[in-house]
Amino acid sequence: MIFPDRFKGRRAVVTGGASGIGLGAATRLAAEGAAVAIWDVSQPSIDQARGRIGGNAFGLRVDVTRWPEVERAAAETAAKLGGIDVLVASAGITGPNTTLWEYPTDKWEQVMAVNINGVFHCDRAVVPYMLQGGYGRIVNIASIAGKEGNPNASAYSTSKAAVIGLTKSLGKELAKQNITVNC
Numbered sequence: 058m059i060f061p062d063r064f065k066g067r068r069a070v071v072t073g074g075a076s077g078i079g080l081g082a083a084t085r086l087a088a089e090g091a092a093v094a095i096w097d098v099s100q101p102s103i104d105q106a107r108g109r110i111g112g113n114a115f116g117l118r119v120d121v122t123r124w125p126e127v128e129r130a131a132a133e134t135a136a137k138l139g140g141i142d143v144l145v146a147s148a149g150i151t152g153p154n155t156t157l158w159e160y161p162t163d164k165w166e167q168v169m170a171v172n173i174n175g176v177f178h179c180d181r182a183v184v185p186y187m188l189q190g191g192y193g194r195i196v197n198i199a200s201i202a203g204k205e206g207n208p209n210a211s212a213y214s215t216s217k218a219a220v221i222g223l224t225k226s227l228g229k230e231l232a233k234q235n236i237t238v239n240c
Contacts, residue, residue, distance in 0.1 A: 065090035068138035070131075072121055072179055073148030075102035078198055080109070082145040087112035091143065094134040096121070096179075098148070121148045121175030131182035141186040146176045146197045149216075157211040165212045172216035173223070180227055184236070193236035197224045 069086045073079035074095030083106070087093045092113035097103050103116030115137070119130040135141050152168035153161065176197050187193025202210060203217030221240055228238035 059085075059088050061088070061090060063089040064143070067091045067142040068094075068134075068140050069143035069145065070094045070096060070134055070141055070179070070183060071145045071147060072096045072119070072175065073198075074145075075099060075106040075116070077147070079145065079147035080106055082147060082196075083114065084110050086143065086145075087114050092138050094130075094138065096127075096130055096134075096148070121178055122170040124178050127175075127178040127182045131179075131186065135186045140190045141183045142190060142192055142194065144179060144183045144193075144195045146179045146195070148175050148179075149198060150213075151210065152212045154209045156209060160211060168212035168216050169219075172213070173219040176220050176223060180223070180238075184227075184231070187236050188234060191235055193231070193234075195224075195227070195236065195238040197238070197240040199224065199240040 075097035
């Protein structure tokens with residue numbers, strides 16, 4: 058069920074917003090009244106997603122593994138929307154499906170860069186805007202793999218366990234600030 062005014066007046070950022078869970082979240086937020094900034098690494102995918110999302114959506118090409126790009130995108134988004142109230146940190150990759158002892162080290166580092174460093178960068182960039190506005194909702198996308206561990210997915214499982222830990226820490230840091238953090 059869609060509640061057309063649930064997010065009326067709210068300003069949301071959705072990372073990985075051009076596909077998958079991110080696209081679903083961005084579409085729902087827009088349908089329920091939010092102005093939505095899609096942050097994604099692929100400009101053609103952003104352009105295509107904006108057409109599907111409609112409403113008050115715009116997109117920025119952002120590589121969440123690069124702090125300067127995330128910092129710039131947060132400032133640009135806050136300036137365009139007048140602040141940031143919601144973050145759905147959905148950008149993520151699975152990496153290769155192989156045993157740990159055969160896992161390519163460069164692919165391990167790539168999964169960590171996107172799945173945990175990217176979440177850290179995005180949370181770090183938007184929290185000051187939420188503190189300034191006195192309100193915030195952060196959803197960091199994790200996975201049951203972060204709790205249970207999946208065979209042949211050691212990097213993914215490890216990165217999602219880190220997202221769970223980061224989320225719990227940040228949630229406790231912001232508990233008295235009217236900003237909730239969940240995963």
